Amino acid sequence: MERFICGECLEEMKKMPNESIDFIFTSPPYADQVKDYGTTGIKIKPNQYDSWFIPRAKEMYRILKSNGSFVLNINDKLDGKFQSLYVFKLVVMLVEQVGFHLVRDYIWYNPATPPNIFSRGNMGRTKKSHEYCLWFSKSDSWTFNMDAIRKPYSEKMLELFQAPDMGNRNANSRPSRHNFDLSHTWKNNGGADPGSVISISNTSSNDTFHRLCKQFGTGHPARFPESLVDFFVKAGTNVGDVVLDPFGGSGTTAIVAHRLGRNFKYIEINPDFYDIAQKWFEVEFSSDKVYSKNMNNFCKNVIPTCKWQLLPFGFLYDLYQAWFPTVGLYEKPQTKEAFINRLISYLANDDNLIIYKDRYFTVDGTSMQMPEPLIAQYKLKNWMNDDLNLICSPIIQKKYKGIYRKWQVSA
Structure with missing residues (x-):
């Protein structure tokens, strides 16, 4: 079931059976970036992005199982002086034209985002230090594992597990109208709900993948952190499920999926990145x-x-x-x-x-x-x-x- 495929993802997904994929996690080229990371030099303008992506999204919808999910990591850009709306338009089209349901809009916050031209303060905005991770489902039910992604409790929360009766909701109301029932011991679930903002620094520069790129002279594509993939694959899949990345790039999704005991399908149009991803996989697991x-x-x-x-x-x-x-x-x-x-x-x-x-x-x-x-x-x-x-x-x-x-x- 684990496969590295070199080809154009639209054509390669057409070869896959209906409802054969459990989960899709991918980060396609953003608007005004080279479509295939360098092979043809074709760029996708913001106003053309939806017409390029929607046919691929329809294939993703077809091959997803009924309880499957699709997580799209994407970022917007300035279109002239103002922020482009192409990402938000795409979200609406994925729901209204393709049939996906928007489950949650997650934010990937990168605290290590370096200063850039916006940091001078003369362009009316700060640097952008986050990207979107948009979770879509195919149907009204989907795989979700909260326990796999819980974060450690705060010290205050740990104290509450040991605290005596402190009253019902009426005795524990806040000006915000939030209230808590502290009349009984709260259940310890092993960790807290991580919320919708995922803070992960993207600072890797001397790991095995980068050294392989240097050894073979490959200019690597933009790569999201392994921890980001880990979060969503744990949350949205079970051991043995099939994870697809149709814009495979460096192979991070494949690496993480295999490490977590999932099967994977990787598609990449650029033969250099297809080759380096397989080399990384071999070094990582052999x-x-x-x-x-x-x-x-x-x-x-x-x-x-x-x-x-x-x-x-x-x-x-x-x-x-x-x-x-x-x-x-x-x-x-x-x-x-x-x-x-x-x-x-x-x-x-x-x-x-x-x-x-x-x-x-x-x-x-x-x-x-x-x-x-x-x-x-x-x-x-x-x-x-x-x-x-x-x-x-x-x-x-x-x-x-x-x-x-x-x-x-x-x-």
Whole structure:
């Protein structure tokens, strides 16, 4: 059931059976953004957005199950001097022309929104630090799991659970006309209703996905936080349900859905993003497999090319960190200790090696005297001498923990 699909979402959704999807969470390109994140260069103007989106929304409606939901993450923009109304018009059309019901208009507040031109104060408005997450249902009933998204109670609320009888509603009225019945112990539901404003900073810049983009030279699409998807998928689905993102982009919806035990369908028109999303998925959920493949290639293809007879663990770790992104799929960061343990397990049965993990070996006059070209090739700064004539010869210590090769290496 889990599928990555490269194609135009309107055409790909037409291939899907009626009522085959439990939940749709997506963030389509906003008005005046490139429709497919770069392939054709076509932009959608605010006054054309509804005619572009509604045919796709009708397909979403058709393939949703009767108790399914559709959550649309979208933002508006300035259209001339004033804020465009295209998002609000789209909401009305989704209800009146497509048949969806608007369940709740959620606000995703990003407290980390940086200052921008509006922050100067001379454009008559503040910066915009929120986007909309509009929850639509297909019918009068839909899956909703409050307990999965409750937030921790405040200290005051926790006190109320322990408080004695403090009177009925008449004794606990406020000027706002809100009143509370405190004549009995309130039920502890394990957390509070989170409300309709979701505060999540979008500050990720050096995680696995970004490193993959850097490794493969992919300019990644705008990406919403995993926590945002987590909130809605937990609320609107059950384990085993099928989650669709028709504008899959970086693959965040697919990653989160799989992590939560849901099935997913991902559609993306841009082949570069389709490819990077699958790489992210592989690294995220098959990290041991990726690491083992990289380590196997390193031990077979790189270590034999080293010129030194004594190979310090620190040198091998630095070399590995610089080498694998050039030939293998990026992996989750490994500590030096984890690397050493994995390296030892791969080399344990090699009779030509002596491994010094718990004690030091002493450097003699021949084992590390020659230059090591891999230092310059991979720019291993920790092993370079300040003297450019000796760029491949480190400042040798007297003792190292590492690997000793029994046979003499030829220059």
